[in-house]
Amino acid sequence: MQRNAVDVLQGSLDVIVLKTLSWQPMHGFGIARWIQRVTDDVLQVEEGSLYPSLYRMENKGWVKAEWRTTENNRQAKYYRLTAAGKRQLAQSASTWEAFAEAMAKIMAAAPQRA
């Protein structure tokens, strides 16, 4: 395990999953692997928590699930982004960018004297 691993907050998990699904439909295991690979295992997701997140987003109509056969000839549930999910992702992305920018400015700020 990485020493400087970061726990992922519930709210950001949804965004991460949406982003993951924006390229192609994927099953939960695939999503976990993708996050691991892209973040170099920095973001420590308790992988089980992906599923309630997926189910919740399915209830909201952001993702749609269907059972498919994998390359290894096994049954797996694939999730894909719906139009509503894409809209949600775009909205979350801009929120995150603004937040990250603000955060970066705060961390870079020098102490000021009044």
Add this chain to the structure above:
Amino acid sequence: MDEDSLPSWRRYLRFWRSNVGEDVNQEIGFHLEGLIEQYVAAGMSRDDARRAALERFGDPERVASAMRALAQQREATMRRSEWLHGLGRDLRMALRQLAKRPSFTVVALATLALGIGANTAIFSAVNAVLLRPLPVRDLGRIVFLYDNLPKLNLLETPLDPSETLALTARSDLFEAAGGVLNGSSVLTGVGEPQRLARSRTMGRFFDAFGVVPQLGRFYRPDESENGNHLVAVLSHDFWRELGADRGIVGRKLTLNGESYEVVGVMQPGFRYPRGVQLWSPYPVTPETRENHGRLMMNTVGKLRPGASQEQLQAKLDAFMLEAHPNATRTDFYMSSRGFVSAFAGELRPTLIVLLAAVGFVLLIACANIASLQLVHGSARTREMAVRAALGAGRWTIVRQLLVENLVISIGGGLLGLLVGLAALRLLAVAGAAELPALQGIRFDNAVLLFTALATIVSGLVFGLAPALRAGRVDLQEGLKEGTRNSLGARKNRLLQASVVVQVALTLVLLLGSTLMIRTLRQLLAQNPGFNPDQVHTMRLAVTGPRSRSPQLTQFYDELLQRLRAVSAFDQVGLVSELPFSGSNDSSPFVIRGKEADPNGPALHANLHTIGGDYFKAMHIPLLRGRAFNEADIKSVYPWVAIIDETLAKQFFGDEDPIGRKINQGPDAVIIGIVGTVSQGELGEAPKATIYYPYAQHDWYSTMYVTVRSALPLATVQGIVRSELNAIDGNVPLFEARMLDERIGVSLAPRHLTMTVLTGLAVLSLALAVFGLYGVVSYAVSQRTTEFGIRIALGAQSADVRGMVLKQGLALGLVGVVVGLAAALLATRALSSLIFGISARDPVSFVGAALVLTVVTVVAAYIPARRATAVSPVETLRLG
């Protein structure tokens, strides 16, 4: 987990319905296996890999339960939306189907709208008059109290004030009790002099109703004594008329020349007595307690919780025995009646009858729509069969038809609400002036609830049988091209039953209407004892110093002198209690030389003071002796009296009353006998009456002016007004009406019953005719082939026609017989409204039965003719 051990074929269930538990386990299993393989590939042992996978995944059981909960949520939402979607589909389908049959749809909607509208209107009246006439809690515990003197035909009269006072003190009888005396006073100082409906109350009148003041306070019982009675409570309506000023409490109003302080305003909606504008205390003096006098105080009491009217009766009997130890029940007793039923009074039987009648109309309407559907249903048998063949389940078809019926019933209900509103406005316009009880009618939640209920129930009544029948469609029969006989005996029985119901109920309504028409005719043929034609009546009220004698007598003298000088007036009279005016004054009397037992109850007679040519103006015949003359008025002693025929017969028998002395105050010498007059109702039991000149019982400051003249009422009123102004401009003149109009008012409840019943009977008759016509036409269309064969084989058209006619008539006659039987029971409800005929009046029964039979023949004849109109060749080819 249990799901793990489920066989894999369970997966296929997902085709119909997802299996939540199975899906979740499979998904988690897939993930864990993937992780384990990854760790094994990285070189871990299988056990280490399993542990590492579990650590990376988290607790699978916790994750699984979260997933299951979310999945179940989704399924519930989906089921709901599927159901709504299905309903939407059914609705669209129903609208399409109904649009395809516009004539059926329009007829069904109109029929239902009329039926539900009539019910809504009548129920509104029932609600406002019978169910909740006053916005007061525990209305069911409030009773009216009455005196009854059976020998004098005085039943359920108000009490005398001393009795009311004694009762209000009896906390063992009531939680609270009080009396109220309707009257009027003249308000001056606020614009034109105005006559106000003022009620004087006694005891704990407000407490008995449990009302609360909107503003200020109510007066206390002790404010009725020692001259403290100059306080008033305004009705909410009157307060708003005065401008709804919240600062009104403490202000003074001048009533009859005396200054009253407004201490409070009543809560809104409390209108008892009807039309009251303000309440003030009835002044109680020591004499009030001792003198037994006039029966005028309407007395109400609120029973203690749990106390029954039977218990009250026993206590009232004991109470009366204390007061009159020697009286028996045949002389005198006190009784009670529930406030709600007494308050509704004369309208109660009318409304109950009308509610039943509109119920019948709705039933007829439902039977009518059901039969229409059954007839039209045959045209749809193929459609249903095709749908069933394509796999539609029985329930699907039944549901489709139920939704169609729901659309019709809801549409009919909404239209019915509009019809009801219109009918109510009509009722209010036509009846409210004559029937003040109808003024409080409103569309409230109870009415809306009732209409909704009527809508749903009628939808089920006319919709269920046809829908269930359609669900039982026989595929084989239904799909055969041109099949005409696919209906079966069950459907025919349903159709026949619906016709019988329609005819039978129509007969009951027709009979009710006939009985009421005959009753009114009987009543109008009754001689009231006077001739109301061209008699103008109006009321005046004198106040201030002029309202006390001798000024009052002088005022009447002068007024009469002036009015008699008007050449266009044939005769002019004055009377304190005009027949059919709703007012009456019954007071005890004694015949000298025939004094009754002093411990027994007093004899009572109506006391009227008159002036001018009252008897001549009214055409009341003088049977013996003479009328009052100028000398009687000028010389106050000895008092003189004229008695009516009823009193003469009841109390003098064969003796000559002329010259005898009678006492209703001071002794008065009987100088004449006049004919008996109906006081409040045509055909009522006669009551003894004594007339005096106004100069004798000289405290009547309100009088009715009676003028016999050919002029229009407004002109007469104008002349009287201007003569009145020449004496005193502050005397209001009001209630101007022709005398026959007053008689009309007394007939209003029966008139209303008759009018509405007749309207409903005509409506039902039309529905029943259409129903019968439709069913016979349908039967004919089913048998065209058979008729063709018969005619081809030599039957005469007349024979075929006769056959159809006979069947229609048979159906109608069964309806008539059933209707007659039902009417024998139903017309009993009319018995209190019927006059001069029996509730089983043979003329009405035979007449109504005949009308329906004739109508049946006509309704069956038209399709019967059509049965023979087609040529046999064509018919056979069609078959």
